[in-house]
Amino acid sequence: MTGSIEDTYRNQPVLVTGGLGFIGSNLARRLADLGACVTVVDSLVPQYGGNLFNLAGYEDRVRINIADMRDIHSMDYLVRGRSYLFNLAGQVSHLDSMTDPHTDLEINCRAQLSLLEACRRNNPEVKIIYSGTRQIYGRPRRLPVDETHPPDPVDVNGVNKLAGEWYHLVYHRSYGLNTVSLRLTNTYGPRLRVRDARQTFLGWWLRQIVEGQTLKIFGDGEQKRDFNHVSDVVEALLLAGAHSPGGEIYNLGADEAVSLNHLAALLIELNGGGNCEWQPFPPERKAIDIGDYQGNYGRIHQALGWRPRVSLREGLCQTLEYYRQHWQHYWDE
Numbered sequence: 001m002t003g004s005i006e007d008t009y010r011n012q013p014v015l016v017t018g019g020l021g022f023i024g025s026n027l028a029r030r031l032a033d034l035g036a037c038v039t040v041v042d043s044l045v046p047q048y049g050g051n052l053f054n055l056a057g058y059e060d061r062v063r064i065n066i067a068d069m070r071d072i073h074s075m076d077y078l079v080r081g082r083s084y085l086f087n088l089a090g091q092v093s094h095l096d097s098m099t100d101p102h103t104d105l106e107i108n109c110r111a112q113l114s115l116l117e118a119c120r121r122n123n124p125e126v127k128i129i130y131s132g133t134r135q136i137y138g139r140p141r142r143l144p145v146d147e148t149h150p151p152d153p154v155d156v157n158g159v160n161k162l163a164g165e166w167y168h169l170v171y172h173r174s175y176g177l178n179t180v181s182l183r184l185t186n187t188y189g190p191r192l193r194v195r196d197a198r199q200t201f202l203g204w205w206l207r208q209i210v211e212g213q214t215l216k217i218f219g220d221g222e223q224k225r226d227f228n229h230v231s232d233v234v235e236a237l238l239l240a241g242a243h244s245p246g247g248e249i250y251n252l253g254a255d256e257a258v259s260l261n262h263l264a265a266l267l268i269e270l271n272g273g274g275n276c277e278w279q280p281f282p283p284e285r286k287a288i289d290i291g292d293y294q295g296n297y298g299r300i301h302q303a304l305g306w307r308p309r310v311s312l313r314e315g316l317c318q319t320l321e322y323y324r325q326h327w328q329h330y331w332d333e
């Protein structure tokens with residue numbers, strides 16, 4: 001590996017799709033701090049995580065383009081002249097992918113193809129970093145899950161995100177586009193959508209605990225998950241953009257998986273109080289639940305030196321503080 005992250009991105013033209021959303025906005029802010037010339041493109045569909053406040057304080061350093069990635073003509077124009085393209089735009093809700101599968105298909109597949117076609121025609125040199133997901137593995141057959149685990153998605157979102165990732169790899173193999181995919185696990189931190197439980201249960205819990213409501217745990221709460229703080233995920237995206245060869249796939253993951261009971265207890269402790277209660281799994285959630293999950297991040301560690309740095313305790317503390325300060329930008333009273 002040569003060149004620091006600072007040297008790689010300073011003065012470079014960078015496009016972030018989904019850049020008003022949770023991970024995209026944290027990435028855009030970091031890129032601007034590194035001296036990159038950042039443009040974000042986001043459709044600001046109201047039910048998704050896009051929020052203008054996510055770029056508060058960066059309005060003069062990040063250009064915002066409100067456009068839909070499904071619009072081929074916009075993408076033809078927007079990809080031109082960029083050195084790096086971080087592709088974070090997506091339909092993220094697993095539940096929504098089951099009730100409205102066609103929208104998930106449109107965004108997570110067709111729009112991804114439009115973007116790749118736009119790059120092939122207008123900017124074949126651009127380095128593209130795709131945000132894949134652990135959801136493609138479905139219910140793990142072994143833990144921790146590494147990249148050789150067979151894909152076996154349990155929901156429409158997992159199928160479409162897998163296709164979206166493989167379009168990127170096919171465009172590498174067939175057309176030589178410089179594409180890399182990171183398979184993200186549960187990501188949390190400031191700017192996460194917390195309005196309701198449609199995207200992540202953790203976002204919903206963060207809001208509930210700040211509002212003094214009772215946390216609801218589905219099932220017995222013993223199902224385990226691994227969590228990455230968004231700053232660690234941003235670092236992985238930057239490292240992949242700077243140093244990974246094209247055509248690679250990397251899992252992210254955490255050093256330990258914790259049960260939802262443990263997570264709820266930690267949130268209550270850090271909040272200085274609160275309650276939780278257990279409820280039977282709603283059938284539509286049970287049908288797509290993946291049980292225990294932990295990602296093996298050995299491959300990205302070996303190739304790019306990445307490992308998660310922010311502990312769950314430290315990350316949750318900081319995240320709670322963010323929502324206590326800024327809640328009015330994330331939900332109505």
Ligand SMILES: NC(=O)c1ccc[n+]([C@@H]2O[C@H](COP(=O)([O-])OP(=O)(O)OC[C@H]3O[C@@H](n4cnc5c(N)ncnc54)[C@H](O)[C@@H]3O)[C@@H](O)[C@H]2O)c1
Binds near residue numbers: 133183184
């Ligand atoms: N957050 C996680 O835990 C997690 C886990 C695995 C994978 N991912 C992936 O990371 C990416 C970012 O997720 P996030 O948590 O930041 O979600 P998010 O909803 O906060 O951000 C996604 C952004 O994409 C935008 N968008 C959606 N469709 C678009 C379109 N057609 N054109 C332009 N913009 C569009 C939305 O408006 C939103 O701002 C997604 O692709 C998701 O699948 C996230």
